[in-house]
Amino acid sequence: MSQWVAGRICGKRCWTEKLVSLQVEAEVAPFVAGQFTRLALDLDGERVARPYSFVNPPQERPLEFYFVVVPDGRLTPHLERLEPGDHLWVARQGSGFFVLQEVPDGRELWCLSTGTGMGVFLSILRTPEPWARFERVILVHGVRYARELTYGDILADIGRQHPGRFVMIPMVSREETDFALPGRIPGAIENGSLEERAGVQLAPERSQVMICGNPDMVRDTRAVLERRGLRRHRRQAPGHITTENYWRSA
Ligand SMILES: Cc1cc2nc3c(=O)[nH]c(=O)nc-3n(C[C@H](O)[C@H](O)[C@H](O)COP(=O)(O)OP(=O)(O)OC[C@H]3O[C@@H](n4cnc5c(N)ncnc54)[C@H](O)[C@@H]3O)c2cc1C
Numbered sequence: 001m002s003q004w005v006a007g008r009i010c011g012k013r014c015w016t017e018k019l020v021s022l023q024v025e026a027e028v029a030p031f032v033a034g035q036f037t038r039l040a041l042d043l044d045g046e047r048v049a050r051p052y053s054f055v056n057p058p059q060e061r062p063l064e065f066y067f068v069v070v071p072d073g074r075l076t077p078h079l080e081r082l083e084p085g086d087h088l089w090v091a092r093q094g095s096g097f098f099v100l101q102e103v104p105d106g107r108e109l110w111c112l113s114t115g116t117g118m119g120v121f122l123s124i125l126r127t128p129e130p131w132a133r134f135e136r137v138i139l140v141h142g143v144r145y146a147r148e149l150t151y152g153d154i155l156a157d158i159g160r161q162h163p164g165r166f167v168m169i170p171m172v173s174r175e176e177t178d179f180a181l182p183g184r185i186p187g188a189i190e191n192g193s194l195e196e197r198a199g200v201q202l203a204p205e206r207s208q209v210m211i212c213g214n215p216d217m218v219r220d221t222r223a224v225l226e227r228r229g230l231r232r233h234r235r236q237a238p239g240h241i242t243t244e245n246y247w248r249s250a
C-alpha cells in the first residue's frame with residue numbers, strides 16, 4: 001500500500017498574507033490528536049514533503065492544516081497557491097508523540113505556543129481527554145502582531161463548551177494592544193504576568209506543560225520552567241514538560 005493518498009482541497013482561509021489554513025479531503029488512517037502527517041507536492045519532478053500537525057480533532061472531517069508561508073521555503077509558497085478543487089499528497093499514516101497519552105496527570109494543563117504551533121492545540125482541546133483529566137486548561141498563543149491571533153471562532157467555542165475551565169491568553173510581541181500580554185512567553189513566566197493572567201501558579205506539584213512552535217521559544221521556555229523546578233517529561237522519568245519543535249534552531 002502506498003504511503004501517500006491523494007488529497008483534495010475543499011476549503012481555504014487566508015488569515016493574513018502569510019498565514020493560511022487548508023481544509024483537505026483525504027482517506028488517511030486514524031490518528032491521535034497532537035500528531036502530524038506529511039503534505040507533499042510534486043515539484044520539478046520531485047515529491048517535496050513536510051510535516052504538518054492536524055488542526056482538526058481525529059473524529060472530525062475535513063482534515064485541516066495551518067501554516068505560515070516561509071519566504072524562500074521549498075514547499076509553503078506552493079501550498080499557498082492551492083485553491084479548492086486542487087490536489088496534494090497526504091501521508092496516509094499520522095505520527096508523533098506530542099499527544100496527551102504521553103503527558104502525566106496534573107491539575108492544570110498549560111498549552112504554550114507561538115505562531116502556527118497553536119494549531120495542534122485546536123485538535124487536542126477539541127477531544128474529551130484534556131477535560132476529563134485536568135481541572136483547567138490554559139492556552140497561550142504568542143505572535144508578533146495582533147492580526148496573527150487566529151482561530152478566534154474555534155477558541156470561543158472551546159471556551160463556551162468548558163465554562164470556567166478554559167483560559168485563553170494572547171501574547172503580542174511587536175505592537176502594543178489593550179488586551180494581549182506584551183513580550184514573549186519566557187519573560188512573562190519570569191515576571192509573573194502569565195500566571196497572574198491565568199489566575200493559577202505554574203508549579204511542579206500541579207502543572208503539566210505542553211510547548212509547541214518556534215524552537216528558540218521552546219528552548220527558552222523550558223529553561224525558565226526548569227528554574228522553577230519543572231522537569232522535561234520522559235517515559236522512564238516522568239516530569240512536567242512535553243515539547244514539539246517545528247524546525248531546528250539556527
Ligand atoms: C512535527 C512537525 C510538525 C509541523 N507542523 C507544522 C504546522 O502545523 N504548521 C506549520 O506552519 N509548520 C509546521 N511544521 C514545519 C513544516 O514542516 C515546514 O518546515 C514549514 O512549513 C516550512 O516548509 P518549507 O518547505 O516552505 O520551508 P523550508 O524550505 O523547509 O525552510 C525551513 C525553514 O523555514 C522556517 N520555518 C519552518 N516552519 C516554520 C514555522 N511553522 N513557522 C516559522 N518558520 C518556520 C525555519 O527557519 C526553517 O529552517 C512542522 C514541523 C514538524 C517537524
Ligand SMILES: NC(=O)c1ccc[n+]([C@@H]2O[C@H](COP(=O)([O-])OP(=O)(O)OC[C@H]3O[C@@H](n4cnc5c(N)ncnc54)[C@H](OP(=O)(O)O)[C@@H]3O)[C@@H](O)[C@H]2O)c1
Binds near residue numbers: 069070148172214221
Ligand atoms: N509574522 C510575520 O509577519 C512575518 C513577516 C516576515 C517573515 N516572517 C517569517 O515567517 C516565519 C514565521 O514567523 P512567525 O511570526 O509565525 O513566527 P516566529 O518568528 O516564531 O514568532 C512568533 C512569536 O514567537 C516569539 N519568539 C521568537 N523567538 C522566541 C524565543 N526565543 N522565546 C520566546 N518567544 C520567541 C516572537 O517574538 P519576537 O517578536 O520578539 O521575535 C513572536 O512573538 C519566520 O520564518 C519569519 O521569518 C513572518
